[in-house]
Amino acid sequence: MAEEGTKALSVLYCGVCTFPPEYCEFGGTLTKCKEWLKEEHLDVFNELYSEDSLAKATEGLSLEAQEKVEREIQKLQAKEANKAEKELKKKLASKVVVKRVERSKRKHVIAVSGVEVFGIDPKKLAKTFASKFATGASVTKNAEGKDELVIQGDVGDEVEEYVTSLLEEKGLDGIKVERTEDKPKKKSQQ
């Protein structure tokens, strides 16, 4: 069946239901499909709808077994669809926060939170940053009990850029990377 010069098979598709003809029986237009096939490809028609192959087709699971499988499938399907939808919604509704924190007058650290939602391991990211910026980076739990990655130095722009590219690599380019600033209380009151 292969065309010349290629290893690709050329596959016949039904002109009525678009399925490969052997699957027409599962569509809703079998009568029309058969008419088309008889007209256009008599050899395939004879092969598919001979008595021999029809007898084979009626073998298979008992009705009872099929019904049981069907019930099991429906239950699991509903459960799974729910789970997948929730996970995606969570991802799309989340954001990464890159926070600049003033530790002393000229010393800043950058705190990153929210990356784990997108399948990024905060600890691995800390290691990457530590070597990338030749600085200290560690993971601690923040006030909400979530992982927070703290990098020494005023490297907010670089961090944002890197996290954004990481998200893009994962096909998550619509995710927001939010920049915030956290100054000591004393200062903000001045």
Add this chain to the structure above:
Amino acid sequence: MFKKFTAKEDIHSRTNVKSSVQRGLKTKLVNQFPKLEEVIDEIIPKKGQLIVVKCTDRLSLYTMENEVLFLQRFDDPFIPSLRLVHKYPTYFPSVKVDRGAIKFILSGANIMCPGLTSKGASLPEENYPVGTVVAIFAEGKDTALAVGKMAMSLDDVKKVNKGIGIEVETHIGDGLWSLDLD
């Protein structure tokens, strides 16, 4: 997975893939499906222009001349389109389900283990780890009817024989099958 998929609502952008990226992509595809090495230049010719179509839910379709070749969600493993599997049926890992499973698959269900282990089904000796992308054939049929991803390892399918064995990604007649990119 493509029940409600339409070109109008679900396609967001189309971008030409740069030739350097195209080369990298081919390497990745061959890594995932080693047998493809023999035909990858036929599927994605050097001079061909691959177009990536970005869709809803972080889905990317890699297309050439308005035919979907592969799809990918997030950075998950690549999934060949069914029409590509029909052209190159022996170049992907595969399983064969029993006849009883066909109508469930075509109505969008995942594949339960018993549909893979019953008398009419047939599985390879080797193990497929969880996540392996497989072409799905059926008892008494020559062409594949779906492409899916192992939800448990093939060894576990044989041993445990309960629950979902393969998650179906695309099947004949779904929204991707009927997608018109023209």
